Amino acid sequence: MYPISMQSFGVHAILVEWPNKVDENILxxxxxxIQDLKKNRLDEKEWELVPSYNSLTLIQRAKPIDFEPFCxxxxxxxxxxxxxKAAQKFLWRLPVCYDLDFGIDLQEVSxxxxxxxxxxxxxxxxxxxxxxxxxxxxxxMYLGGLPKALETSRKTTPRLKIEKGAVGLAGKQTxxxxxxxxxxxxxxxxxxxxxxxxxxxxxxxxxxxxxIQFNSISRAEYDLHKIEGEVGIYQLEKIEVDA
Amino acid sequence: xxKLLKSGFFTTLQDLGRFGYRNxxxxxxxxxxxxxxxxxxxxxxxxxxxxxxxxxxxxPTAIFEADTFIVLGGAEMSVTLNNKPIYNYKVYQVYxxxxxxxxxxxxxxxxxxAIKDGFSSEKILGSSSLYFPLTKNSCLKExxxxxxxxxxxxxxxxxxxxxxxxxxxxxLHIHKGPEFQILNDKQLEQLFIKxxxxxxxxxxxxxxxxxxxxxxxxxxxxxxxMPGTIQFTPAGKLIILMKDGQTTGGYPRIFQLSDKAINxxxxxxxxxxxxFKLI
Numbered sequence: 001m002y003p004i005s006m007q008s009f010g011v012h013a014i015l016v017e018w019p020n021k022v023d024e025n026i027l028x029x030x031x032x033x034i035q036d037l038k039k040n041r042l043d044e045k046e047w048e049l050v051p052s053y054n055s056l057t058l059i060q061r062a063k064p065i066d067f068e069p070f071c072x073x074x075x076x077x078x079x080x081x082x083x084x085k086a087a088q089k090f091l092w093r094l095p096v097c098y099d100l101d102f103g104i105d106l107q108e109v110s111x112x113x114x115x116x117x118x119x120x121x122x123x124x125x126x127x128x129x130x131x132x133x134x135x136x137x138x139x140x141m142y143l144g145g146l147p148k149a150l151e152t153s154r155k156t157t158p159r160l161k162i163e164k165g166a167v168g169l170a171g172k173q174t175x176x177x178x179x180x181x182x183x184x185x186x187x188x189x190x191x192x193x194x195x196x197x198x199x200x201x202x203x204x205x206x207x208x209x210x211x212i213q214f215n216s217i218s219r220a221e222y223d224l225h226k227i228e229g230e231v232g233i234y235q236l237e238k239i240e241v242d243a
Numbered sequence: 244x245x246k247l248l249k250s251g252f253f254t255t256l257q258d259l260g261r262f263g264y265r266n267x268x269x270x271x272x273x274x275x276x277x278x279x280x281x282x283x284x285x286x287x288x289x290x291x292x293x294x295x296x297x298x299x300x301x302x303p304t305a306i307f308e309a310d311t312f313i314v315l316g317g318a319e320m321s322v323t324l325n326n327k328p329i330y331n332y333k334v335y336q337v338y339x340x341x342x343x344x345x346x347x348x349x350x351x352x353x354x355x356x357a358i359k360d361g362f363s364s365e366k367i368l369g370s371s372s373l374y375f376p377l378t379k380n381s382c383l384k385e386x387x388x389x390x391x392x393x394x395x396x397x398x399x400x401x402x403x404x405x406x407x408x409x410x411x412x413x414x415l416h417i418h419k420g421p422e423f424q425i426l427n428d429k430q431l432e433q434l435f436i437k438x439x440x441x442x443x444x445x446x447x448x449x450x451x452x453x454x455x456x457x458x459x460x461x462x463x464x465x466x467x468x469m470p471g472t473i474q475f476t477p478a479g480k481l482i483i484l485m486k487d488g489q490t491t492g493g494y495p496r497i498f499q500l501s502d503k504a505i506n507x508x509x510x511x512x513x514x515x516x517x518x519f520k521l522i
Contacts, residue, residue, distance in 0.1 A: 008418070009418075009420065009467075009499055010472075010499035010501075011418070011502075012469070013469060015467070020463075048266065050265050050467040050491070051266065052465050053466065055466045057466070057467035057469075059265070059467075059469065061262055132465075133491055134267055134491075135489060135490045136490075136491060137489070138264075138267060138268045138269045138376065140268050142465055142491075179376040196268075198367050198376075202267060203264060203267055203269065203368060204267040207266075208266065
């Protein structure tokens with residue numbers, strides 16, 4: 001249990017906030033609350049629940065929310081959620097090819113950080129990251145847990161076009177571009193798996209709270225995954241994580 | 244089919260939006276001016292979610308390939324059907340071979356073309372709204388053909404609607420947003436005394452405002468945003484997120500537009516003036 005605060009966010013939404021920090025226990029508590037709300041309290045057809053770091057936004061599609069009675073209920077539901085667990089979380093091992101063809105900024109990052117390319121890859125792949133939020137673009141994950149040694153500043157001039165699947169570093173963050181987009185991150189590799197596919201239900205297999213680990217693959221493996229992906233036989237490695 | 248001989252500046256297909264995927268980063272999309280669309284779909288006895296064509300700034304020239312009924316609404320553009328002028332909020336019967344042609348923008352920014360039973364297109368994640376990268380393009384292109392059902396007969400209950408136009412409305416009603424409390428007296432004064440101008444950077448994702456106010460150095464964790472959220476950048480810029488806007492953001496959310504204010508803003512273009520009023 002944490003002290004939580006609630007405020008109206010327009011007439012269709014309520015923002016619930018937990019203590020202001022990046023903390024996995026807080027994220028777990030938010031996800032457990034979501035699970036309880038979905039199971040016992042709110043109709044998923046009418047409500048959207050958007051978790052992000054230390055907040056949960058509840059959006060009612062059509063009708064305005066009667067703020068005061070709803071907040072009273074919400075606080076009560078939170079107090080009584082008891083030991084409801086968050087939904088099953090997974091660790092996803094995402095294959096990334098760190099070839100210089102993809103890792104167009106690897107050389108520069110290596111010089112700036114004064115770490116060899118192989119060491120950068122080793123550090124980037126040995127760490128396990130937590131998905132704190134999904135937003136900005138469909139399927140774009142905000143990952144926490146980058147080793148301090150890999151923190152870099154953004155590129156001074158953003159690129160107009162970054163390839164789909166590009167894996168990048170920027171400040172305290174690492175992540176991957178689910179679609180081609182403009183962006184200012186330092187690109188160090190490319191993931192052979194599509195994180196977001198509008199034809200799938202759900203369109204993005206990753207949920208907030210899941211874990212991500214990058215797995216270094218060769219160019220040949222990358223090309224093979226791409227072909228397997230196209231014919232739909234590629235099996236992504238996922239491992240259940242205890243809450 | 245309705246075949247586009249010319250596409251216009253930004254002509255897109257939209258319904259009321261794509262709901263249920265914001266936790267995966269998918270914007271809701273949907274028509275920018277929902278009030279207008281509910282009226283014109285109603286005139287055709289369509290369901291409220293029937294897809295319409297959203298026509299921004301300059302419109303298409305298009306040929307109907309089957310008989311049906313249409314209604315226009317929203318921005319005033321000089322539109323003709325077989326070279327004869329037609330008007331907003333009035334049901335027109337169209338026949339195979341008829342040519343619809345959009346001319347000058349007179350007032351507002353977005354016109355809507357509703358068709359009996361709606362345009363039909365592939366639904367992606369429960370919605371026909373075009374949004375790249377979920378759909379191949381965000382807008383329709385020259386020579387695109389958009390499917391609709393043939394309707395040789397239809398008796399409208401009301402064939403014309405007198406509409407209280409909000410195209411001249413400049414005041415946007417707003418609610419306090421989650422980070423409202425970071426605003427100091429000077430910023431508040433600037434926000435409520437100033438008239439703001441719509442910047443060149445305005446589209447279905449967001450409207451930026453030209454005038455800046457005093458900046459800030461508040462930093463926050465990324466959190467949810469919605470259509471109508473006013474973001475406040477450290478430099479003092481105001482960005483109003485619209486229907487294709489991102490689902491999360493890291494800038495303080497100082498205000499939230501009312502539903503009506505979103506419709507009003509959707510009809511504003513580069514250089515138009517607006518001001519804010521707290522609800």
